[in-house]
Amino acid sequence: MAPKRRTDSVGSDKLSQIAKKAKTDNENGDGAVTKDPESENILSEFKMTTVLRDSAREKTVFVHGKLGDQDAVVILEKTPIREDALAELFTGSKLKLEMKNDIYSTYRLQPPPQQNAIKATVVCPATEKHVKKYQRQESSLVKETGEDYKSITLPYIEKQSFSVQWVHNILEKKAEAERIVYEDPDPELGFVLLPDFKWDQKQIDDLYLIAIVRQRDIKSLRDLTSKHLPLLQNIFQKGKETILQRYGLAASQLRVYLHYQPSYYHLHVHFNKLGYEVPGCGVERAHLLADVIQNLEADPEYYKTRTLYFPLRADHGLLGQFTEAGRL
C-alpha cells in the first residue's frame, strides 16, 4: 500500500506546529492577531441559542449563540484520522465492546486526548449575514446578463459594503502572516498564497489554499479584462509551482478556480486537491482559472458581456433584487 502523503512528510513540520498553536484575537480595532496566548478557552463563556445546521455525514455542527453580549457563530468539525496517528490510536485508547456477533464486533473507542481534537471556527461578532449563511436554505439559479450586472448586481454589492478587513489584514501582515506559503510583492501582479480556513493542513487530501491578489479594486470575475491576464497567469504559474514544491502535488492534481458569485468581493483564486469535493466547486459556481484565461485571451471583454449563471440562497438579498426587477 502506498503511504498516504502528509503535509509534514514534504519537509514542513512547521505546518503542524502552526496548526497546533491556539490563536486568540486581541482586539485592536482591526481584529488582527497581535499576541499568541496558549489555549485560553473563550468558548467556556459561549451561550448557545440555536443549532443552525448539522451534518452527521460531514461531522459538523454550526451553532449560533452569544459570547458575552456579542452574537457569535461557532463551527465544530471532527477532523480526519491521520495515518501517522494510527499506532497511538490502537495502543493508547480505551475500548468498550458494544456488540459481538459471529466474526463481527463493534466497539466504542475512546482515543487519548491529543487524538480527540475538534476543529473549532469562531465568528464573533457575527452579523445577521453570517447567521443566515449557515442556515440550511434552498437555492435558485440566477441568470445574469452583462446589463443585469450593471443595473442589479453591482449596485447591490456596492450598497452592501461587505467587510474585507480580514483580507487587508492578510495583505498587510496584521494577521496570518506566519501562514503565508508564497507571496509576490508586486503591486500589479502580486498576490499572497495561504491555506484557506477550511483546511487544517494535517493532510493533503483536503488541500485548500487561496491566492489573494494585491490589487484592491478587482471585485470579482466580472471586473476582469485582458489587461488582467498577466496577473492571472502569474497566480496560476507561481501557485502551481509553489504547491508542487511544498506539498508535492502536481498541477494535474489541482482544481484551480474562481467563484462567481464570490463570498467576498476582493479577487481571489481557490486551489483544491482534485477529488476533494468542497462546497462551491460545482459547475454552477466555479470557473476554472485555465478557462478564465482562455476566455479573456479570445475576448478581452468576455466577462463584462457574457451572461453568467450562479446559485443564490432563498434568503439572499441579491435574489430579492433579481425578483423585484422581474428577472426571475
Ligand code: DD3
Ligand atoms: C469567512 C470567507 C471568510 C466565516 C468563515 C470564513 N481563509 C475567512 C477570515 C480569515 C478566511 C479564509 C467568513 C475569513 Cl469561517 C465567515 O473566510 C480567513 N483566513 N477563508 C483564511 N486563511
